[in-house]
Amino acid sequence: MKQERRPFVPRPEPDEEALEGVLEGxxxxxxxxxSGRTIDKVFIAAGDTDRNLSRLAAQxxxxxxxxxxxxxxxxxxxSLTRAHQGIIAHAAARDYASLDDIxxxxxxxxxxxxxxxxxxxxxxxxxxxxxxxxxCAGAHGVIIPKRRSVGLSPVVAKASAGAVEYMMVARVPNxxxxxxxxxxxxxxxxxxxxxxxxxxxQADLRGPAAIVIGNEGVGMGRLVRETCDVLVxxxxxxRISSLNASATAAILxxxxxxxxx
Numbered sequence: 071m072k073q074e075r076r077p078f079v080p081r082p083e084p085d086e087e088a089l090e091g092v093l094e095g096x097x098x099x100x101x102x103x104x105s106g107r108t109i110d111k112v113f114i115a116a117g118d119t120d121r122n123l124s125r126l127a128a129q130x131x132x133x134x135x136x137x138x139x140x141x142x143x144x145x146x147x148x149s150l151t152r153a154h155q156g157i158i159a160h161a162a163a164r165d166y167a168s169l170d171d172i173x174x175x176x177x178x179x180x181x182x183x184x185x186x187x188x189x190x191x192x193x194x195x196x197x198x199x200x201x202x203x204x205x206c207a208g209a210h211g212v213i214i215p216k217r218r219s220v221g222l223s224p225v226v227a228k229a230s231a232g233a234v235e236y237m238m239v240a241r242v243p244n245x246x247x248x249x250x251x252x253x254x255x256x257x258x259x260x261x262x263x264x265x266x267x268x269x270x271x272q273a274d275l276r277g278p279a280a281i282v283i284g285n286e287g288v289g290m291g292r293l294v295r296e297t298c299d300v301l302v303x304x305x306x307x308x309r310i311s312s313l314n315a316s317a318t319a320a321i322l323x324x325x326x327x328x329x330x331x
Contacts, residue, residue: 091224093159094151099126108162109135110221115142115156123156130159134241136217163227167238169251172211175238176278179210183257184326185280186319187213189245189294193286194220198229199316200283205233207323213240213248213280246293252280253299261290261298262318264311273302275326283319 093099093109102109103126112130114123116139131137145154176183186204191197197220204212220226221241227234242248249259257278275281282298284290295301304313304321313321 091161091163091227092150093161094149094154094157096122096126096155096157099130099157099159102159102161103129103133108165108222109133109159110162110223111136111138111160113138113140113145113148113158115145116140118142118156120156126157134216135159160221160223162222163224163234164222164239166222166241167211169213169240169242169248172213172238172240173255176210181208181210182276182278182330183211183280184209184275184323184330185211185213185252185257186323187245187249187259187280187282188215188219188315189282189290190215190218190285191220191283191315192218193315194223194225195229196286196314196316198226198231198234200319201226201230201237201239202233203316203320203323205230205237207320207327209237209323211238211240213242213245215245216241216243245291246297249280249282249294249297253297258300259298260322261295261301262304262322263289263295263301264303264306266301266303268300268302270302270304270322270325273300273325274329275322276329279326281319281322281326283315286315 093102109130112127112135114127114137127137145158148158172185173183186200186209201212222234222239253259257280259280259282260273261282282290304318
């Protein structure tokens with residue numbers, strides 16, 4: 071019995087916005103590294119013995135990118151161009167700042183630092199919304215970790231409604247170490263937790279402050295939690311026991327705005 075052929079459905083052209091920030095193929099990644107462009111993450115074909123590909127991965131890692139070996143079939147699924155040559159990179163929507171840059175901005179404005187620290191957020195829409203709230207509240211910067219965290223991807227940029235262009239974002243190797251550095255420089259660290267000892271409205275956010283927002287699922291990591299000076303909780307009056315990470319950040323930021331007058 072002759073099988074009926076399925077109608078041909080052409081593959082849709084990739085959306086230009088989806089392509090923005092995604093680099094496919096060896097030449098594209100090589101030139102981006104050579105130009106000094108900030109790359110968040112590199113996906114490379116696992117088990118590939120090609121020396122040029124291995125060298126490219128090493129260069130990306132040296133430049134600060136997170137290199138993730140994946141099955142070639144996974145790369146095929148991720149590819150928008152169908153010509154990845156064993157490597158796909160996600161470039162940052164903009165360059166990252168440093169802790170010094172953020173603190174310097176606060177000094178230039180004549181203000182006590184107000185910083186948001188994101189501990190391993192995985193949802194780009196959450197990070198984008200936090201950037202938007204931070205910019206609207208006049209915060210001086212946002213800190214994210216290099217690993218196990220979403221970076222400044224095009225999706226984050228879109229979710230931020232343009233705030234990514236104005237908000238300094240520092241990407242650090244270790245959040246706990248960054249918090250300790252901030253504390254050494256006079257910044258008080260306020261962690262957010264459902265079991266926080268202090269209610270949000272009792273916290274004094276008028277001075278130099280860093281607000282730590284934990285991962286969407288498990289909250290702050292143990293070391294990050296232990297590094298905080300104060301653990302604060304948002305009062306919950308309804309039947310749901312927790313808020314979205316970006317909503318929590320917005321509430322704390324605007325409490326700081328209220329206190330600072």
